[in-house]
Amino acid sequence: MALKVMAVFGTRPEAIKLAPVIDELRQRDGVECRVVVTAQHREMIDQALNIFEIRPDADLNIMRPDQTLDDVVCRALAGIAPVFETMEPDVVLVQGDTTSALAMALAASHRGITVGHVEAGLRTHDKAHPFPEELNRQMIGRLADLHFAPTEIARDNLLAEGIASDRVFLTGNTVVDTLLRLSTEIREPVDDTLRRIDFDKQRVILVTAHRRENFGAPLEHIATAVRQIAEEHADVEIVLPVHPNPRVSAVMRAALANVERVHLVKPLNYSDLIWVLARCYFAMTDSGGIQEEAPTFKKPVLVMREKTERPEGIEAGVAKIVGTTVYRLVGAASDLLNNEGVYASMRARKNPYGDGHAAARIADILLETLSDTARKL
Ligand code: UD1
Numbered sequence: 001m002a003l004k005v006m007a008v009f010g011t012r013p014e015a016i017k018l019a020p021v022i023d024e025l026r027q028r029d030g031v032e033c034r035v036v037v038t039a040q041h042r043e044m045i046d047q048a049l050n051i052f053e054i055r056p057d058a059d060l061n062i063m064r065p066d067q068t069l070d071d072v073v074c075r076a077l078a079g080i081a082p083v084f085e086t087m088e089p090d091v092v093l094v095q096g097d098t099t100s101a102l103a104m105a106l107a108a109s110h111r112g113i114t115v116g117h118v119e120a121g122l123r124t125h126d127k128a129h130p131f132p133e134e135l136n137r138q139m140i141g142r143l144a145d146l147h148f149a150p151t152e153i154a155r156d157n158l159l160a161e162g163i164a165s166d167r168v169f170l171t172g173n174t175v176v177d178t179l180l181r182l183s184t185e186i187r188e189p190v191d192d193t194l195r196r197i198d199f200d201k202q203r204v205i206l207v208t209a210h211r212r213e214n215f216g217a218p219l220e221h222i223a224t225a226v227r228q229i230a231e232e233h234a235d236v237e238i239v240l241p242v243h244p245n246p247r248v249s250a251v252m253r254a255a256l257a258n259v260e261r262v263h264l265v266k267p268l269n270y271s272d273l274i275w276v277l278a279r280c281y282f283a284m285t286d287s288g289g290i291q292e293e294a295p296t297f298k299k300p301v302l303v304m305r306e307k308t309e310r311p312e313g314i315e316a317g318v319a320k321i322v323g324t325t326v327y328r329l330v331g332a333a334s335d336l337l338n339n340e341g342v343y344a345s346m347r348a349r350k351n352p353y354g355d356g357h358a359a360a361r362i363a364d365i366l367l368e369t370l371s372d373t374a375r376k377l
Helices: 012-027 043-051 069-087 099-110 133-143 152-160 174-183 192-196 217-232 246-256 270-279 288-297 311-316 326-338 340-345 358-369
Strands: 003-009 031-037 091-095 114-118 146-149 168-170 203-208 236-241 262-265 282-285 301-303 319-321
Touching: 003 012, 003 069, 003 099, 003 358, 012 031, 012 043, 012 091, 012 114, 012 174, 012 288, 012 358, 031 069, 031 358, 043 270, 069 099, 091 099, 099 114, 099 133, 114 133, 114 358, 146 152, 146 358, 152 168, 168 358, 174 270, 174 288, 174 358, 192 262, 192 270, 203 217, 203 270, 217 236, 217 246, 217 262, 217 326, 246 262, 270 288, 282 288, 282 326, 288 301, 288 311, 301 326, 311 319, 326 340
Parallel strands: 003 031, 003 091, 091 114, 114 146, 146 168, 203 236, 203 282, 236 262, 282 301, 301 319
Antiparallel strands: none
């Protein structure tokens, strides 16, 4: 009997990182791979599904404007119940640390279905940073049966928490698989603003911010810093894709709508985002994904957070944690812009996040561990 795998996700980053796993599973004999989206995000997930040509088998369509974390959990749990009944998966795959991933791991655990966690073991050990992602990933760590750790540090975090070593697998991060596939077919950007910027003459900084712990004053500081950096450097253009969350977009638009050389653009589709990352001078971000993507393109990253669960980039020297005060943000950006030595020292030598074969390893492990006899751990 074929192994029934259900990949479930709700936001764009999960789609990006599960796409190669879904692709790989669909090419294997003895596997039936179904895709379910919670659609915690509507536009952003649809964009990603289009790029990766994934057609979901079920769509819970849970997103509401200004949803709370409780809303996401409640609607996802209620929505998935009938889907489990009809599809009867042997294993449910979740990715990362979103509230959708937590809700789906919980629902599967309630039914005794094996849970596989892709990108397991990232930790800051601080529940407030990033919030609620650190909580989510720790809780998923308790619920999961198979833990696919992207790096040695992540694997060691899981082992230190007492998870049995035969349930923890070092696979690399699937985002590298995705980037390598996409970069062979880099298309011209669809975004008009990106097409107008002269990437040869100007130095471009990519800025993204959307984390909950940065809502309020930190986001305002980030906006002020962006304005100052643009004003102080005539050869700099800033590309800032504005996250659709109203608590982010209102602040960015109020502070930056008419600042020269600051381009507030709609959330970029993933291939446009990668296009900018490959051509920018450096990135300033609170996103976890961009911290992992930048080393593939040897781009320095200033991390606009207090802590990161991705210390590998810091150790490799490609990323620096700069917090969210105006003084530190402007200082760190100016250092990179004005000092070639600092800039050169931040270009990573080796990609610490993977080799592009993570999805194949995950598929192998699923087939080996969940063969007919091993099923239902
Ligand atoms: C979520 C994840 C975060 C991930 C991010 C990627 C949680 C707790 N957080 O954060 O880890 O990095 O997604 O983007 O799961 N919205 C739209 N259209 C969209 C997407 C969002 O209108 O396509 C708006 C909605 O008003 C929604 C709000 O954004 O209510 C916030 O979305 P939500 O999923 O609650 O949190 P994110 O900050 O996006």
